[in-house]
Amino acid sequence: MYELGIVKRHITRADRVAVDQLAGFGVATVHEAMGRVGLMKPTMRPIYAGAHVAGPAVTVLLHPGDNWMMHVVAEQIARGDVVVAAVTADCTDGFFGDLLATSFRARGAGGLVIDAGVRDVKDLTAMGFPVWSKAISAKGTIKATIGSVNIPVVCAGALVNPGDVVVADDDGVVIVPAALAAKTAAAAAAREANEAEKRAKLAAGVLGLDMYKMREPLEKAGLRYVD
Amino acid sequence: MYELGIVKRHITRADRVAVDQLAGFGVATVHEAMGRVGLMKPTMRPIYAGAHVAGPAVTVLLHPGDNWMMHVVAEQIARGDVVVAAVTADCTDGFFGDLLATSFRARGAGGLVIDAGVRDVKDLTAMGFPVWSKAISAKGTIKATIGSVNIPVVCAGALVNPGDVVVADDDGVVIVPAALAAKTAAAAAAREANEAEKRAKLAAGVLGLDMYKMREPLEKAGLRYVD
Amino acid sequence: MYELGIVKRHITRADRVAVDQLAGFGVATVHEAMGRVGLMKPTMRPIYAGAHVAGPAVTVLLHPGDNWMMHVVAEQIARGDVVVAAVTADCTDGFFGDLLATSFRARGAGGLVIDAGVRDVKDLTAMGFPVWSKAISAKGTIKATIGSVNIPVVCAGALVNPGDVVVADDDGVVIVPAALAAKTAAAAAAREANEAEKRAKLAAGVLGLDMYKMREPLEKAGLRYVD
Amino acid sequence: MYELGIVKRHITRADRVAVDQLAGFGVATVHEAMGRVGLMKPTMRPIYAGAHVAGPAVTVLLHPGDNWMMHVVAEQIARGDVVVAAVTADCTDGFFGDLLATSFRARGAGGLVIDAGVRDVKDLTAMGFPVWSKAISAKGTIKATIGSVNIPVVCAGALVNPGDVVVADDDGVVIVPAALAAKTAAAAAAREANEAEKRAKLAAGVLGLDMYKMREPLEKAGLRYVD
């Protein structure tokens, strides 16, 4: 599936306006707005609570235990990009730490999503550099085998094309294809528009059963109340 | 084991006085007071540190990827209840978020224990609505299949009858059968009564070996000291 | 592999000066300084963020569900020691809580590393007693079977001899053999010496590709840039 | 939940005729006939392929690493019973081997379902003694702590009351409450009755789309065909 040894320099990033709009929504809302698809696995967790980022993906394909390509991808980062790192086999090693974070930040990266481990998490937290990973591990890596940059990758179960929008928060990570960014932002906005009203009703004690008119379909489905 | 399509409206909740007494103890103490049984699996974790709740269980049985019954159970919540949600097969989807939490809180719920995933954890944390779950996931659910409310359920390895007492804190979740609530509260109180004294002795440097008179049984068991 | 029923009273602790030097470095740095070995598995996590400890290991071998030997090891703790607890089979029970922590602290322990579960984590956090474990669980243990103290143990995949140096922080746990403590501390210091300079360069936008002179070896390895 | 230290000698076993009828169906059919409930987790696997058993449950509650109660439950086995063993915390130790299997077989046991590990699997296979377990492990156990026999237990996520029917095959394990055994057997028979006809149609190339008349509901649900 993957072509190895390639660095694609010019990618088409999702529309900036749409990215900025998507940045205003949580991952759950964005994922619902796409029809409940596009999520990475829930094994991907932020290294500190409260992190929230949205930006175009620059992608990198790594080999287990080898972070050489992390230096290659650094050069391809434009301001606001989110690096998405996939690995060719399961690995929890610490591919990324405070030095790479310093470099990524200097390039303008908004954050990192990596289907592996990271280290120096105390420093990363102090820097406010957001990372979503499946592990925290001090295990170091070598620089021996080349992968690729800005090819399509599978990261934590999600297909990510370079330029797609990455949205990540405490609930996880979702990928919005670049071509769907504007449409998804609009759908997310529509979804949120009436949430305030719903929330107020629910807070006032109205039941979802009544607000969503569920009583009849539930009865039809066979639900019965007993004492 | 499970009867599907049932909502039991009237349940016998554990004695309020006993519930309030149990609320004063940690999960570890309560579980010891019952003879070291009744715990849910340690995969059940609070979504934020420091949460602590005790209350009668209202139970709900869900199907994987389907949170329809969460709206049904909302109506059955009395002030102080803790909702216990089981699923008929392993699932990490996000069955519960800020809208449902708003509704549950309006009904007086003390918290939620769910053997699945939840989302909007930043909002839930801000609300101070405590949840114990096995996953955090933005993955949304559908409303297609009915389960049951207030039937006995197995949640994270523990049998929970409606009305049983749920005690949950940073160490996990324990279930106290309603009939044993008062007895367990008394046993927990007895257990804690002499802990202050023990703690003071240990802090002063007295060894457990001496305080608990373990040297002789250890020697009998064959322990020997070498240089 | 293990001799059971033994308590070794006199162990040779790593050189105090070297231990104090190692305490100044993070786990990732120490592990790199040893040639990328000596780490415990990344399943070992601190119970609260920001914990950092270094000290000689006193070791204890436990049986699943049985914490009797935790009281035996308490007596062997010297000021600054870190207790390393291994179990003869996988177990997530809560072997350690606030009473034992009070005792360990009174003996001068710097912390605990245990390949199992712990409980009373709110109290341990309040005490500032650092623990690295693979689980948090309220499940209590019994006192029925003897193990050993201060024998070599395998803990979370790492061999630990009594007196070895344990270094633990947010990134995990690393073991430095006592005989290598001084040499490792020196290597770690050398490693960190030029990190400040590197960090400044990277922060100024210099790429790792250039700073580490990677462009030529990457090209030799076959990397090619496309548009 | 559990009362410890109890051996219930007289239990009400499910109707023998219904048990024998259920023995004629696979686990998948039985579970569907109950409304898709009652299954143990898919972590429960047979130690050899082709095993198939149905019989009333005699239950035993064990502590981790302690198989003392396996000898107690042996005495309560009647011809054709299936022993269901639960443990109070996660454990993969080998609680059962060829000696116990010899004893169980002499008592007439049809098999064992255990939410833990077993050993001597080559011998058990040679004996044709069927076991469903979550692990195979040579790890031995002690005899120090009492549990209970013939109390309701939670085993691999399923509630099992003594006397309930256990059906187990290559697909897993399902529990049929004694009171539902006859009704479930009838529902399973009805379910299988028209399967032969369906199978013949499908084998002849008729599509499920047509046989189940799914084309219209799929179209209503929004499915569209493109080239």
Next chain:
Amino acid sequence: MYELGIVKRHITRADRVAVDQLAGFGVATVHEAMGRVGLMKPTMRPIYAGAHVAGPAVTVLLHPGDNWMMHVVAEQIARGDVVVAAVTADCTDGFFGDLLATSFRARGAGGLVIDAGVRDVKDLTAMGFPVWSKAISAKGTIKATIGSVNIPVVCAGALVNPGDVVVADDDGVVIVPAALAAKTAAAAAAREANEAEKRAKLAAGVLGLDMYKMREPLEKAGLRYVD
């Protein structure tokens, strides 16, 4: 990433000659011939030993606990195709059993690769219908939500486009992009060509160290022999 509610009827299958050539190689060889990429995760296991299949992929995207689309994909199977089933979230339910296998076989399917569970494995084995799955589970599914057929899917970590070649054996599953099928078959053939000679040398006692001329590079890398 995924468009839902689509069935693509016309797909471009990999060249038949190349597929037949690839069928002559094992998964390990094919994956090496592509540069060590394209494998699904090792959690994907055959339901019986000795299964081996190669064929063009027809893909289906399912929702957790819902196998409705399995009937839709059946119609799109051409002789020799291998169905690749992905799910939008982790799920181990049994989506596939003997009735669907009968239908798939009647359509000419060579096998099934599914990132979920299957059931009726005794029947599937008797039929000789090969399946690679991550679980075996009797848990049934519903038919409520539509997915898609013949869109690109991510299955067990691998991107699969309809028409790509699936090769599966006891070692796992690899995906060869249709456009690379002929080239990969050639590379695999070249790889195997000299294996017979190598095998003979190794069988005669020649060491890989000498046959591959590794002694010098190992020495350069710092390896030293001690007594």
Next chain:
Amino acid sequence: MYELGIVKRHITRADRVAVDQLAGFGVATVHEAMGRVGLMKPTMRPIYAGAHVAGPAVTVLLHPGDNWMMHVVAEQIARGDVVVAAVTADCTDGFFGDLLATSFRARGAGGLVIDAGVRDVKDLTAMGFPVWSKAISAKGTIKATIGSVNIPVVCAGALVNPGDVVVADDDGVVIVPAALAAKTAAAAAAREANEAEKRAKLAAGVLGLDMYKMREPLEKAGLRYVD
């Protein structure tokens, strides 16, 4: 803990007579004879049923995704040795296949125990070359980084010194220190001596409760029988 870049050529193998005696016992018996220690984790499984081997360990330390040292260890194999391969971090890649097995067999190896993955399992099974591993994976490895041969390693939780006795069967893998080999063989023999008699009694219907005289201690422990 580990010294890298070392190949120790001369090791002291356990006494041949003791090894041959140990070969006559199962893993469970040997592990009991050592006091229930020395087992590898139950994640280590044979690639085919019925495999059974005993022999002195030659050890190899690998890096994740790198099998270079497997060729180095091949040269150190003496007839009857069992290779024990550890990895410096978790990895499921396929480090070993039919070519290496051909080489190992030509050197006289009795088998392989590896805390990682292997491939070509159909060939290995046909050859009758026994392997215990934690995974089966077609994923290939590189040859870039040196490890060590015949140093002490931690493999699947067990400490293995070169020359120790490895015993492996369907129940798992146990390590007997060379110095304890004769003593352990004697203890295993003593253990088995009276098993035939016990088995006969149990087969005749005598209960373990009576044969082991457990009724009194159980009653003392508080067990009570109810109707």
